[in-house]
Amino acid sequence: MSKTLANLPLVKDASRRNFLKLTGAVGAAAAFTTTLAACGSSSSTxxxxxxxxxxxxxxxxxxxxxxxxxxxFDPMSSSGATPLAANLHIFEGLVELHPATREPYNALAAADPKKVSDTSYTVTLRDGATFHDGTPVTAEDVVYSFERVLDPANKALFAQFIFFIKSVKATDAKTVEFTLNQPFAGFGPRISVVKIVPKAIASKDQAAFDAKPIGTxxxxxxxxxxxxxxxxxxxxxxxxxxxxxxxxxxxxxxxxxxxxxxxxxxxxxxxxxxxxxxxxxxxxxxxNVESKQSFGLLFLAFNCTKAPFNKKEVRQALHFALDTDAIIKTALLGNAAAAKSFFPEGHSAYQEASTVYNFDADKAKKLLADAGVSNLSLTLTTTDTAWVKDVAPLIKKYWDSIGVNTTLESLASAAVYAPEKVGGLKYDVLAAPGDPSVFGNDADILLSWWYRGDVWAKNRFGWNTTPEYAKVTAAMDAATKGTEAEAKAEYKKVIDIIAEEAPLYPIFHRKLPTAWxxxxxxxxxxxxxxxxxxxxxxxxx
The missing domain is CATH 3.40.190.10 (Periplasmic binding protein-like II)
Incomplete structure (x- = not known):
């Protein structure tokens, strides 16, 4: 273990080890290495x-x-897979997660975040840290970096990840104090989602900064x-x-x-x-070629503001109509696992959902009939990622076979999420890849990406006004505050609700092959x- 890693909060003493045990269930990204070992499915020959x-x-x-x-590249708004990967090299948070092991280490922080109370932490910057333009990093830069993510006017994608932060202030040139809305067990690893940017440059011209980023x-x-x-x-x-x-x-x-x-x-x-x-x-x-079992998934998202996709029976029917195992075998040569839960098997938060979408064409037809839907025609919008394009015709095949007239629409990611399409709720059904585990592998982060805040639940699949959505967010909040057993019970509620309702739900979790x-x-x-x-x-x- 590196000196930096050994000095992280929660690593050194018995109380900290107990804390890590707790956050493995409720949210610490440090649990990721255990997840990998449990997942197995990593082949290297x-x-x-x-x-x-x-x-x-x-x-x-x-x-x-x-x-x-x-x-x-602006880390407040960047969500594409490629700029996110680039930003791991361009920017730093106060704490970072190692990209491969997901172990936390102090980055811009000189030492471990200091817990003052259950709702207060202080962080001191490392000596001599400078931005790429040569200017020193100050506590004001840190405050600005967090405040702009938290500001509702900015509609930052990552605000839902730090919902527990009430305020951030500089107590001197190198020290920042965080005040929380509530206790949050995984504070240290979680603040890695916010990258520190130079206030003078980013606040002056955000568009220019987005195009030519400056980090540390x-x-x-x-x-x-x-x-x-x-x-x-x-x-x-x-x-x-x-x-x-x-x-x-x-x-x-x-x-x-x-x-x-x-x-x-x-x-x-x-x-x-x-x-x-x-x-x-x-x-x-x-x-060398190695395949890692990942959280990365292919999901179906439905425009829940549009009939008949506002009916859960229709959403369920389109899931039950898919022979997912056959799709995985044909399009991915077996390199994925059919979803039995929001989380893949082996993940620390995995619990099988009460609704599992095993292939059942007859059940799919009955669900459509029970919903009063016949002669359904829809457009399946997909991203133009190579393996997604391999899967999409098979989805169409299964839906067509139960009497659903399916039109395929393959677009670049930017076009898919534009206001004219998914970003404006102007679509029927979306099949797309997703992998928020780039930010951390804890249950709350993975759920928050789609089910906390407005970006997805309100603006992309329109499910945020339902009673079920309220139950999901309440259970997620409760899980971050509870004991290990309480968190597990709350996450089971979430898993069961989103599996049954299926406004956005995985078809499978895939393996990621890399060559070097x-x-x-x-x-x-x-x-x-x-x-x-x-x-x-x-x-x-």
């Missing part, structure tokens, strides 16, 4: 992953990225082109715990799966994410989340 060579810091790292740039992380942003590449360079003044080990990085945005495979085979890049399942075996003889050249990269690890990380990774040749 390739050239040896051990690289004992010396890192050459004058070399650059090249990578093949699956997703294009669907948003900018080990790599500086150089440039980005939407469908081409992102370029980084080492931040030589970085003095934190995870310095850059390469001169720079170039991430090629290769949405085409064949192009990514060719890039890693030819040596143009040293690593690629999202290896096509058909290419896993053929790549294993040339580079271990002869050229040292200490690279495949991630159990979307994206790649080169934090602590160097090139040897």
């Amino acid at each position: 390739a050239p040896s992953a051990n690289n004992s060579g010396e890192v050459n810091k004058d070399l650059t790292i090249e990578a093949g990225i699956s997703y294009s740039l669907s948003t900018g 992380g080990p790599y500086k942003f150089v440039s980005a082109a939407k469908d081409d590449k992102i370029v980084f360079e080492r931040f030589d003044a970085y003095n934190g715990p995870k310095p850059a080990l390469a001169k720079g990085m170039t991430w090629f945005l290769l949405n085409d799966a064949a192009a990514r495979v060719t890039a890693v085979q030819s040596g143009r890049v040293q690593a690629i994410e999202d290896v096509p399942y058909l290419d896993v075996d053929s790549l294993k003889s040339k580079v 050249d271990a002869k050229k990269l040292k200490d690279f690890q495949a991630l159990p989340t979307t994206g790649v990380s080169f934090v602590g990774v160097g090139r040897t040749s």
Whole structure:
């Protein structure tokens, strides 16, 4: 265990260990390594992953990225898979989670967050920390970074993750005091979702900052082109715990799966994410390939403001109509697990839902009939991600087979979530990937992404005015305050309600295959989340 990690709150003494035990159930992201071990399903058969060579810091790292740039980089609003991965290298929080292990460590914080009371913490900044433009990081920057996320006017995606924070204030140039609305067990790991930005720059021109971000992380942003590449360079003044080990990085945005495979085979890049399942075996003889069972899922979301999708029986019918195991076998070559709960089996919060959508075409037809729905026609909107495009025709096939006339609509992510489509509740049914585990793997974060706040429940699937939604949010709040047993009981309520109501619910949780050249990269690890990380990774040749 690193010195930094060992010094984190809750690691050193018996009371802290008990606290970690509790937060494993109610929300500490540190429980993630246990989850991985329980999930298993991680296969690696390739050239040896051990690289004992010396890192050459004058070399650059090249990578093949699956997703294009669907948003900018401002960490208050960025939600695309690619900018989120980039931001792990550009920005820091006070506390960070290691991208591969999900273990927390102090980043901009000089020491562990100090618990003053159940509803008060203080954090001190590390000495000498500067932004990429050379200006020092101050407590006012930290206050601004949190306040702009909490400000309802900004409609920040991450506000629902820090709902327990009442106020943030600077007590001196390097110390910040947090006052909470309620006790929150996983305070230290959770504040990692807010990245610290320079107040003077971000507040002056947010659009410019979104396009050209400035953080404190080990790599500086150089440039980005939407469908081409992102370029980084080492931040030589970085003095934190995870310095850059390469001169720079170039991430090629290769949405085409064949192009990514060719890039890693030819040596143009040293690593690629999202290896096509058909290419896993053929790549294993040339580079390392590892598949990690993830929370990452394909979900169905319904426009609950539009008939007949406002009826749960219709939503249920469309789930029961799918032979998910056959879809997984055909489109993903077995690299996923059918959902029996909101959480995948092996997750610390997993409990089987009272409603499990096993394939039952007759039941699907009866549910539609009971709802008074016949001759249903719908448009299934999907993102244009390669593996989603493989799944979508199979969904159509099963729905067509029960008499539902299904039209497929495949769009880029930015177009899917635009006000003209899902963002404006102007759609029928959405099938899309999601993976909020990039922010942490605790139950509250994973649920909060879709079921807390307005972004999804109000603005994207229109379920926020229902009594069931109120029950879900009440149970989620109760879970963050209760004992381990109480939290488990509250999460079971949530799991059962969202499974039965299915306004947004997973079809399956998939495995994430990553490929890399271990002869050229040292200490690279495949991630159990979307994206790649080169934090602590160097090139040897």
